[in-house]
Amino acid sequence: MTKSVFRSLLALASLSLSVGTLAQSNQANTSGLTISSTAATVTGGKVNVSATVRNTTSTSQTLSLGRNNFQECAFAPHVRVLRVGTRDVVYPRAEPRICTQELRAETLAANGEFKFERDLNLEPGEYVVEVWVKGFANDAPVFLSGQPVRVNVGGSASTASGSTTSSTTTSTPAANTPSVARNFTLTARAPSVATAGRSFNVVLTLTNKSASAQRVGTKLCPVGIEARSASGEQLDLQNIAATLCVADAPTTTLQAGQSRLYSVSVPAIEAAATYTLTFTTYDAGTATATVDVR
Known part of the structure; x- marks a missing residue:
């Protein structure tokens, strides 16, 4: 660019x-943190989305998540869901927010990891789920983008994992x-x-x-x-x-x-x-x- x-x-x-x-x-990742993402249908139209953040350094790190301007919500992980075929964005929509009274912070031990999870309610169909975590690692801004995950609600889910430092999408x-x-x-x-x-x-x-x-x-x-x-x-x-x-x-x-x-x-x-x-x-x-x- x-x-x-x-x-x-x-x-x-x-x-x-x-x-x-x-x-x-617009944050770059220089923290030694990596991310892998998965999505799987749990029951009915409920899809569990997870993002596992790994600390690849030899020292512990505190990963904190930002809130909106009302200081009421901490998001983890951020997700966007697109319908395969039409490429329509079906999430974010009206599902409940993940909220906390205090800024959410998780400590990752040296060479340790933490899994962030959330559930989405989706209608039957095939989707691509984009997953990322954005916040601060030891007060330094980080943006961790996982590889997109393809999931079939009503069928089997496929998963993807990997380490990346830039935003990745598969459709517009x-x-x-x-x-x-x-x-x-x-x-x-x-x-x-x-x-x-x-x-x-x-x-x-x-x-x-x-x-x-x-x-x-x-x-x-x-x-x-x-x-x-x-x-x-x-x-x-x-x-x-x-x-x-x-x-x-x-x-x-x-x-x-x-x-x-x-x-x-x-x-x-x-x-x-x-x-x-x-x-x-x-x-x-x-x-x-x-x-x-x-």
């Missing part, structure tokens, strides 16, 4: 919102295809063409698809943004430090069929290319938009 592309994509971390500035770090969600979670639909709309070196806006639309009024709450709290060029260059933005939902009082209610629009200003991208932006939320699924920067 060229320096100009990296700087341009990194600028997405400072999405300018009326309610605050988004911030994150279709542009401008919303995911539906609970009673809401989230969509993203970007200009078809943006001028290199100039900022542009992406409009997120939250729609109440149910037959009755629904409270918005934190339905539109983005916890991750991924930017990927057509050539496969990618910047994964997680644990964003500010959220769109701050602009909404907890009592904001959408009537049946009503929508609410949120405008996100994306900083200037210098490198000309076609980019897919994927917005991930806690409870309203994901939405993607494609923009051609010229």
Whole structure:
């Protein structure tokens, strides 16, 4: 990746919102930690996903996991699930969050390991599960990405393991295809063409698809943004430090069929290319938009 592309994509971390500035770090692993990932169907549509982090150094390390801006949730492992064939993102959606009152921290002994696990409820089908762990090792930022795992809900699961220090994916969600979670639909709309070196806006639309009024709450709290060029260059933005939902009082209610629009200003991208932006939320699924920067 060229320096100009990296700087341009990194600028997405400072999405300018009326309610605050988004911030994150794209982290490299220099900690001597490795990760292996597995997924297996337990019962029915429940899939157990695990990430085993190994400490390959001769000294113990403390691995701590970040929380969102409300200081309420520690994620381990992070996962993204794509449906084989359609490449639709089916998770994150509306499954319960993994929360803790305190920052979660695990101590890995010298040459020791720790397994992080979580269960996902998936409909019958074949999926690719992407797994990663992001946090701090002895106060130094780390990003550990496991190899994608293919799992057949209702059949046998295959597993993958390995050591890697960069984000790895096997497919890309279709542009401008919303995911539906609970009673809401989230969509993203970007200009078809943006001028290199100039900022542009992406409009997120939250729609109440149910037959009755629904409270918005934190339905539109983005916890991750991924930017990927057509050539496969990618910047994964997680644990964003500010959220769109701050602009909404907890009592904001959408009537049946009503929508609410949120405008996100994306900083200037210098490198000309076609980019897919994927917005991930806690409870309203994901939405993607494609923009051609010229």
